[in-house]
Amino acid sequence: MKYTVKKQTGKVVVTFKVTAEEWAAETEAAYQKNKNKYNIQGFRKGHAPRKVLEKMYGEGLFVEDAFQNCVPKYYEEFLDKNTSVEPVDRPEIDVVSLDEKGLVFTATVTVKPEVELGEYKGLTIKRNPVEVTSDEIDAEVNAAAEKNARFIEVSDRAAKSGDEVVIDYSGSVDGKKFDGGTAEKQTLLLGSHTFIPGFEEQVEGMSVGEEKDINVKFPDDYHAENLKGKDSVFHIKLHGIRFKELPVIDDEFAKDVSEFDTLADYRKDIEKHISERKNAAADTDVENRLLQMIVDKCKVEIPQCMIETQIDNYIREFQYSLTYQGLKIEDYLKYTNTTMEALRDNYREKSAQAVKTRLVMEAIVKAEKIKCDAKSLNQKIKDFAADIKRDFKEYKESLNERQLGYFENEVITDKLLEMLKKENTIEA
Known part of the structure; x- marks a missing residue:
């Protein structure tokens, strides 16, 4: 099998040429795979010669099966040898010719678009200030009192x-x-x-x-x-x-609901935890706004299929959340008097933004040569294992390739965000 590649805007067209000998081998393999399905008088089941079967059912009896087998095989072989081609959708297959010379077909595939990066270093962004108020501390104390009512x-x-x-x-x-x-x-x-x-x-x-x-x-x-x-x-x-x-909120109450002996110490501990939560939220917020600032400076033509795939993901997440309310998506559409098309349209802008953000992040990772190292990967897995109270070694050994890839991506994302925060100015 030989192939030629022609690049188009956002797509790659691969023309595959399967020789007569290769095609003969494919049709023979299809015959061997399917011959047991036929019961022909005068022959034991599965032993009727290929020519007899083709004479009875037509010359093209095994063509479709041979085609369905060889197309994905040759396409995957092409992708393995051309790792720079990154498909984002299923290929569109067209038969050019099928004759005594063999099979010629094309695979037209939409590929990941090129990102024109803008400025992503030397920017300035302000971090929102963090303050813990007495009302916030009171709210947590009162919530504890409610739980102990x-x-x-x-x-x-x-x-x-x-x-x-x-x-x-x-x-x-x-x-x-x-x-x-x-x-x-x-x-x-x-x-x-x-x-x-x-x-x-x-x-x-x-x-x-x-x-x-x-x-x-x-x-x-x-x-x-x-x-x-x-x-x-x-x-x-x-x-x-x-x-x-409700219990009286005093030192005795603090002893009952916490490890502290006084209400004052209990309130200080609450203030500390609120501050930690709000600082973590402020860090996430500034990361998101910095990333959005960078994304807005980049240009990329997003294939529609990538947006549709992202919409599919959001719809699946929404369906999953509905199950916790005892609803099916059909029920939701009925109660809200809307359609699936309208629901998908509601996610379209968000999906386009999510895809662009992901493409920009991947482009910066590539430009900066950010990699996942073994030490960082093990630490990420160890932290997660500790959160779910699992032994690190045992948990890591249980991970499949997809799950391991998830942690690798998490490490790369962490490194990317740290690099962006280091290379840009975050004002307090």
């Missing part, structure tokens, strides 16, 4: 906003019960607005053991089509009332 049963008064109640309810529309409208021993925090408007407010004022009917109206934008804007009646029975008692 206790609920106390009450029976000598009616339910009010802020209470947690236990109720049975049974809803109906036009005298008929509907799916999801009935529950027993349901816990509900009054004032949380978990249920439809008007429901919780009418439970307020009820006493333990009391039963009553309440009238509510489903919102016009309610997710269930059959209930939108409908008037409904819910029969309620209240089983219990509990109110939340």
Whole structure:
């Protein structure tokens, strides 16, 4: 097999010439692979000569199978020998000729575009200042108090906003019960607005053991089509009332919820952790803005197929997130009254930016000859293994080639970002 290469804008056209001898070998291999599928009278199954089969079913009986086998084989062989050709999409295959001289076909493939790098050194960017306020510390202390609150049963008064109640309810529309409208021993925090408007407010004022009917109206934008804007009646029975008692926030509280003996020390530790989080966020923010500044200075013609592939990735991520809400993407499209085409369009600009950013980063990595060294790779894997409480050696040995490539890319990205921060001025 021989091939010639012709470069076009954003594409490479490879013409493959398979000799008559090579093509004969391919069709013979196709015959040997498929002959057992044919049961011909006068021959044991799988033993009918090739000429007999081709006479019965046509001269081209094994052509398609031979073609499907040799095209990817020769294409992969070409890529192995021409590592500078980086496909970003499947090749478009066209048959030029198939005759006694052999097979000639072309593979037209979209390749990774060249990036015209702009300035990526000597730039100046400002880092957002970090400050921890008393309100932020108070919020974390109060959150810890909420986690350590206790609920106390009450029976000598009616339910009010802020209470947690236990109720049975049974809803109906036009005298008929509907799916999801009935529950027993349901816990509900009054004032949380978990249920439809008007429901919780009418439970307020009820006493333990009391039963009553309440009238509510489903919102016009309610997710269930059959209930939108409908008037409904819910029969309620209240089983219990509990109110939340928060602990007193003092030194004893600090001892209970932390390793510190005083509230002051506990607050200092909270301030330290908030500062660490906000500084990490500020570092990430300045990295992102610096990278965006650099990307904006670069030029590249992005093939549409790369953008479509990135959109596919975002759609898959979105579908995955929907599963945690118990939804399928078809349900989401129905509830939001949109289409898959519209959803894809919503991701188009973001996808184009993501692809450009990746291409620019790869171009800088290539220009700066940034590599992944064994020491950095092992440290990256070791840190991750520690986070998931796995033995480093055991975890590394369990990694497949794809997973190892992920960590290698992470190391290269870290090195790239460190280089960019070193070569540019970050003002405090």
